[in-house]
Amino acid sequence: MARAAVQRRLTWLPARLVATSAESPRVHRLVFDVPGWSGHLPGQHVDVRLTAEDGYTAERSYSLASPPEVGELHLLVERLEDGEVSSYLTGELSPGDLIELRGPIGGYFVWSAAADQDDRDTGRRPVQLVAGGAGVSPFTAMLDHHRRRESPTPMQLLYSTRDESEILARGLLGPETTITLTRDVPVGWAGETGRVDAAMLLRCTVKPGDSPRIFVCGPTAFAESTATALVDLGHEPTSIRIERFGESKEPS
Amino acid sequence: MSVLSRGFGRARTRPADDRLPPGQYDVGNSFPVLSAGPTPHTPLARWDFGIDDEGGELRRWSWEEFQALPREAVTVDIHCVTKWSKFDTRWEGVAIDTLLRDVPTTASHVLASCDGGYTTNMPLPDLVNGRAWVVDTFEGQPLAPEHGGPARLLVPHLYFWKSAKWLRRLTLAHHDQPGFWETFGYHIYGDPWREQRYSGD
The missing domain is CATH 2.40.30.10 (Translation factors)
Incomplete structure (x- = not known):
């Protein structure tokens, strides 16, 4: 029901x-x-x-x-x-x-510390966030909430952006975040480079064996290719939640 | 009384289009993709489409059987609850009237179920009398997976989340059972002309 x-x-x-x-x-x-x-x-x-x-x-x-x-x-x-x-x-x-x-x-693409406390079985599963560009927006709310509530839920973010100047919410991003730059990479950059693909997901995100809850947010092509790669890596399709921007002139 | 936004709309050049329901904008040639989970890829050999009710399965078609049904071509405007509308979209498929022809029923509502677990609900009268189709062709091409292929529901007079992608089953029922988005605060019916986006609208 x-x-x-x-x-x-x-x-x-x-x-x-x-x-x-x-x-x-x-x-x-x-x-x-x-x-x-x-x-x-x-x-x-x-x-x-x-x-x-x-x-x-x-x-x-x-x-x-x-x-x-x-x-x-x-x-x-x-x-x-x-x-x-x-x-x-x-x-x-x-x-x-x-x-x-x-x-x-919207009540589907959400994460909260309280829900993890109420549902211990689900709450034990780590949370993997994957953002493309301005798609990091809802994840800044999740990360900030996670920190303020001192949630025990393991949470990681893989964040793809064009260059260093376009990194959003910089002050909030900590050791849980891996950034990949897809265009201009400054000298001495220690993070990832290039588009998110299966190899990067394998290297930088929670493994399928750890049954993560995965949230993907970004432009349509990014969300589509990321979700497909995650399924191919062995993640349960039902454990992947997606928010897309579409190809419209405004985010939708 | 709404709040006026100082200076907003000055640069507007296009007149309001009477094909646009309230709060919508014309997305033009693009076709945004929205779904809550990954795109399923069901091989046609494993695809089937069925109609059932509380008592079990009433009708079922394999892909080949579905292709052999009488087809219709329709050109309609579509309206997504996320605010975009798209005019004159061309689809081909099978009318729900055709699918229900040999299915006598006293049901009042329908729940559509899809690959990936998505569901959505609507009154049965909204699916019949030439108002809804199961479509497999968009603009003359096989419907792409990200847009709901192999086949999706098309109910253009309701917000587009009712036009369920990756459709596999219609369940006839005597009560209205909220589907996926309907349980997350979206409107139980979803008429764009009455701007029924969210519960209570």
């Missing part, structure tokens, strides 16, 4: 921008104060709605990049060419401005 769904209406809430900063050349970190926010689990996302003066509205989804322990909501927004919402959020929205937001949304 299916679990009982949370039958709670998601209403639009005013969200006031309190801070915005360039996290990389293309990604901004936006910090919102959202009175009435009901809380969330690491991995969940929100819908954002912008309304023009003539009544035109646009909605997009963004993963939450902050853990539930933090009062404000952080979004890592990548500025996309022709992206009417992302270019407004990263280019025009200023501290003090209001937008609308509702959530939290």
Whole structure:
């Protein structure tokens, strides 16, 4: 029998921008104060709605990049060419401005310390995160939450990004994180280089024999090839959860 | 009363399209891929499609048998709950009406089940009278695995998560049983024109 769904209406809430900063050349970190926010689990996302003066509205989804322990909501927004919402959020929205937001949304691509305590059998299994580019966003919420709660669950992150300047949430990444650079590799770089493939997954992620719970987040081609390689390595398909950005002009 | 976003929409050039349900945008030529788990790759020799109910299996088709059924070509707009819409998508497959022709039933609802364990639910009337198909061809080509091949459900008047990829079974039932996303807070019915994205919308 299916679990009982949370039958709670998601209403639009005013969200006031309190801070915005360039996290990389293309990604901004936006910090919102959202009175009435009901809380969330690491991995969940929100819908954002912008309304023009003539009544035109646009909605997009963004993963939450902050853990539930933090009062404000952080979004890592990548500025996309022709992206009417992302270019407004990263280019025009200023501290003090209001937008609308509702959530939290999604209950599958989530990890929490409390759930691991409640379900000891599942909670014993390590967690492997695999990110491509801005797909690291929900994992920053998971890693930060893991640290703040001093969770005993083993957690690792393999993070693929184009070059050093595009590494997001740098201050949060610790020894649990392996970074691979796919384009420009600086002299003296000690991490991995090149795209995530079967050999790198074998070298840098939890082995199938340890039955990890695996979360993959990134662009479609990245998620597709990574998930296929993980299955080929012997991981159970049902242990792999995926969040994809699609090929759309905005993350979806 | 919604919050106005100062200066938003100034650069907008395209007029609002009346084919776009509320909150959606036109994704143009791209076709985003979304799924909760890895893409299954079921060989056609092992593929079959069945209709069952509480009492067990009612009908079953192998890939060859399915290919021999009367086919239809449809051109429809599709709307994903993640906000993108895609206009004039061309599909080919078998109407649910055809599949249910020799299946007398008093059922009110259907649960679709797929390779990989995905499920989704809808009222039976939403699948009949020319409103839904099991499709295996997209834009004249065999449906790619990442888009749901060998065959997927196509229910274009509901949000696209209802058009289950990698479809293997339809279960007729006398009650509505929430499927995968429906248990994670997504709307039980999912009408894009009423913007029924999440439970309570």
